[in-house]
Amino acid sequence: MEYNFAEIEPKWQKYWEENKTFKTPDDFSKPKYYILDMFPYPSGAGLHVGHPEGYTATDILSRYKRMKGFNVLHPMGYDAFGLPAEQYAIQTGTHPAITTNKNCDNFRRQIKSIGLSYDWDREINTTDPKYFKWTQWIFKQLYNTWFDEKQQKGRPVSELVVPVEIKEKGEEAVKNYISEKRLAYYDNAQVWWCDSCKTVCANEEVLTDGSHEKCGNQVVRKNLKQWLLRIPHYGERLLSGLEKLDWPEGVKDMQRNWIGKSTGAEVDFEIENSGKNLRVYTTRPDTLFGATYMVIAPEHEWVNEITTSDKKDAVETYVKAAALKSDLDRTDLAKEKTGVFTGRYAINPVNNKKIPIWVADYVLMGYGTGAIMAVPAHDTRDFEFAKEFDIPVVCILDPKDVENRDEILKGDACWTEDGEYINSANTETGLDINGLNKATGIQKTVEWLERKSLGKATVNFKLRDWLFSRQRYWGEPFPVIHWEDGEVTLVKDEDLPLELPDLEEYKPSETGESPLANAKDWLLVTDENGRKGRRETNTMPQWAGSCWYYLRYIDPLKEDSIFDVKKEQYWMPVDLYIGGAEHAVLHLLYARFWHKVLFDLGVVSTDEPFQKLFNQGMILAFAYETNTGAKVSSDLVEEKDGKYFHTETGEELKQIVAKMSKSLKNVVNPDDVIERYGADSLRLYEMFMGPLDERKPWAENGVKGVFNFLGRAYRFFAESENIVEGNEDKEVAKLLHQTIQKVEFDLEHLKFNTAISALMVFNNLAIKKGKVSKETAEIFAKILAPFAPHMAEELWSKYGNSKTLAYETWPAVDESLLKEDSFEYPVSFNGKMRFKIEIALDMPKDEIEKAVLADEKAQKWLEGKTVRKFIFVPKKIINVVVG
Numbered sequence: 001m002e003y004n005f006a007e008i009e010p011k012w013q014k015y016w017e018e019n020k021t022f023k024t025p026d027d028f029s030k031p032k033y034y035i036l037d038m039f040p041y042p043s044g045a046g047l048h049v050g051h052p053e054g055y056t057a058t059d060i061l062s063r064y065k066r067m068k069g070f071n072v073l074h075p076m077g078y079d080a081f082g083l084p085a086e087q088y089a090i091q092t093g094t095h096p097a098i099t100t101n102k103n104c105d106n107f108r109r110q111i112k113s114i115g116l117s118y119d120w121d122r123e124i125n126t127t128d129p130k131y132f133k134w135t136q137w138i139f140k141q142l143y144n145t146w147f148d149e150k151q152q153k154g155r156p157v158s159e160l161v162v163p164v165e166i167k168e169k170g171e172e173a174v175k176n177y178i179s180e181k182r183l184a185y186y187d188n189a190q191v192w193w194c195d196s197c198k199t200v201c202a203n204e205e206v207l208t209d210g211s212h213e214k215c216g217n218q219v220v221r222k223n224l225k226q227w228l229l230r231i232p233h234y235g236e237r238l239l240s241g242l243e244k245l246d247w248p249e250g251v252k253d254m255q256r257n258w259i260g261k262s263t264g265a266e267v268d269f270e271i272e273n274s275g276k277n278l279r280v281y282t283t284r285p286d287t288l289f290g291a292t293y294m295v296i297a298p299e300h301e302w303v304n305e306i307t308t309s310d311k312k313d314a315v316e317t318y319v320k321a322a323a324l325k326s327d328l329d330r331t332d333l334a335k336e337k338t339g340v341f342t343g344r345y346a347i348n349p350v351n352n353k354k355i356p357i358w359v360a361d362y363v364l365m366g367y368g369t370g371a372i373m374a375v376p377a378h379d380t381r382d383f384e385f386a387k388e389f390d391i392p393v394v395c396i397l398d399p400k401d402v403e404n405r406d407e408i409l410k411g412d413a414c415w416t417e418d419g420e421y422i423n424s425a426n427t428e429t430g431l432d433i434n435g436l437n438k439a440t441g442i443q444k445t446v447e448w449l450e451r452k453s454l455g456k457a458t459v460n461f462k463l464r465d466w467l468f469s470r471q472r473y474w475g476e477p478f479p480v481i482h483w484e485d486g487e488v489t490l491v492k493d494e495d496l497p498l499e500l501p502d503l504e505e506y507k508p509s510e511t512g513e514s515p516l517a518n519a520k521d522w523l524l525v526t527d528e529n530g531r532k533g534r535r536e537t538n539t540m541p542q543w544a545g546s547c548w549y550y551l552r553y554i555d556p557l558k559e560d561s562i563f564d565v566k567k568e569q570y571w572m573p574v575d576l577y578i579g580g581a582e583h584a585v586l587h588l589l590y591a592r593f594w595h596k597v598l599f600d601l602g603v604v605s606t607d608e609p610f611q612k613l614f615n616q617g618m619i620l621a622f623a624y625e626t627n628t629g630a631k632v633s634s635d636l637v638e639e640k641d642g643k644y645f646h647t648e649t650g651e652e653l654k655q656i657v658a659k660m661s662k663s664l665k666n667v668v669n670p671d672d673v674i675e676r677y678g679a680d681s682l683r684l685y686e687m688f689m690g691p692l693d694e695r696k697p698w699a700e701n702g703v704k705g706v707f708n709f710l711g712r713a714y715r716f717f718a719e720s721e722n723i724v725e726g727n728e729d730k731e732v733a734k735l736l737h738q739t740i741q742k743v744e745f746d747l748e749h750l751k752f753n754t755a756i757s758a759l760m761v762f763n764n765l766a767i768k769k770g771k772v773s774k775e776t777a778e779i780f781a782k783i784l785a786p787f788a789p790h791m792a793e794e795l796w797s798k799y800g801n802s803k804t805l806a807y808e809t810w811p812a813v814d815e816s817l818l819k820e821d822s823f824e825y826p827v828s829f830n831g832k833m834r835f836k837i838e839i840a841l842d843m844p845k846d847e848i849e850k851a852v853l854a855d856e857k858a859q860k861w862l863e864g865k866t867v868r869k870f871i872f873v874p875k876k877i878i879n880v881v882v883g
Contacts, residue, residue: 260460264458692752724773737817
């Protein structure tokens, strides 16, 4: 019987859809399993075969868990706001919603064609007003929350106690005090601006070469009014929360590095003749005696104030040039050290010495206070800068037994390791740490700073406030009104969602203002007292919708609240989250932050959203290049005798593995694979290529291999004459239950490729035997079902079953069949192995001896000899000593 997947697969997809087979009940009596995919951005290009890899893995597990008796939540949706749809709208005049809906329809069609068992009644789309109503609602919670340092949690602003001295200053002072505490706030910010996309980029969206990850164009620094979120307040909890999560260590490390916790001290340096203090953050306050100059970042708010009149032009020129550099160019990877003297000096608090204040681009505003004390004797960057600009180098750590000690002590070489303190005492200030070790030196210095009110011990995070504004149209509108008297208010809950107006022109202004500024009827508002106001024209970043979508899947149709409390308590946290490693920092860190705020406010019941995380590897494709390394489009390549040639030039080409790209024309569309081999073959091959978390090249021959396996299996198991009543062959039964055990173990450990191998091995034995029992055939259909569900359903129905296989009980392993009843012994004569023999494990030793000596293979070694000793070690060896 031929395997006609083109008829079988649409048949069962239609059945599943019409019967809502995978609709998830809120049956709280069952154990739950919430399995989640990182939902896609629906691009116009549709899916390529890399996308379904993770989706197939989660689908296999979902089907398996249903058969194991779990109530499975396995949803799908679309992260549909964002730049590409808006760029297309600018080019064509087509409303982004039209483009987005068309792309979503195509994605949905492709996903359904793969046979993925999603509950389509729970589908969400971040551009749906019924969805972003609650994104706006969450923003309001952020705005109305402050972080209590003592309790280490977010609390409603209504619970914030305003100090008496603030109240005495009047209503404006109270408003400013509260504003400075809110998790969401509006302020001037130094931002990365992409002139190509006409929008602000979050720090995380700027690549190490200073380009925007979305378009590849260089970004520049700009000052703009922005909405920001105070995510650093949650730095400690975001860090400690990682310890209890079952996540890849690499992802945890990336988050730890991004959060960047360090301990040190903030120190105040008096600016000479100004009455002001310049505050720096340092992890080594013990090296203050070695500080011979200070540096402030070009973006520091005091640059103009500090700079003397004769240095103004030089500093302004330098600051403008620094704005064009990326952070990578400016940090310690930069070979050339540049800077300019402000003309002003500060006073080193530990010795009262004057030290010059410089502006230099190797200091960033994104870390500490944007100002540093420079200790050139013991910091490579500072040393190079000091030598470049002839600034004194004072050694304060004696390296003792090193070859170039004299150079170091003179300040002619930099020493970055530890040592004994020297030159670190001053009778006038009363601080002396000479001769102490590092830990004691830091402790004594910090105590002295705090006693003198010159500084304090501080924990610092690299994590910066999250820039939460985009100057674009296609995003969630902020539920915010700016009034003419300076007050800011939020749209009432009952008036949400605030929807986007229809526009004819989607292009942002050259000044950086969003196209929403052109929608006057929408933009301008008047309150009941005649006060005029303007709606916020920035929109939220694409990250907003993806920060909480996993929560809406729990109860996607609820209108009067974000979700039903009991449902959230039942389903959360997500048990398994599968997606690409590229979201290790951005999405996952942002989602954890929002979730912790909602947890503090009592909205959600768990402190962390995703208990287990797994990153699937990238599926690559073959590409071709010339001897010079030039890439050649795949449609210009022909294969001859295992070699590859350029169809136009005849040049022999090298086959390489590369990321799928339109330019190389090596993108594989799943539609084409399904048309040729079927969805079950696509699913099986995606999982059979190798371990799920590894990078793997796509090869059509591999698809053919699994297609052949499915064809052989179907032809055998669908043929009624191969399925018989009665007891099963002992060898078949044993391997069947070994296969059940193997597949179950591998599924629990996400080892899909080896589970499929086990299915192939059993199929080969069944075909070799020629017949199997109906019970065996049904069990094979069950354990095949998670991987190749269409074919499994078809086989199941052929065995007379009228209901879907999806909720059948996963077969139990018969432990008695797994017990060994015989052992293949190596038989040696005088210590040399001569042959092997299968012996029943329950056979007595004297019977074993008779059987071995009677075996025809033993006669050659017994001829003319006498058995002197018969050595038998159970389940190990048999040795016959002859003479």
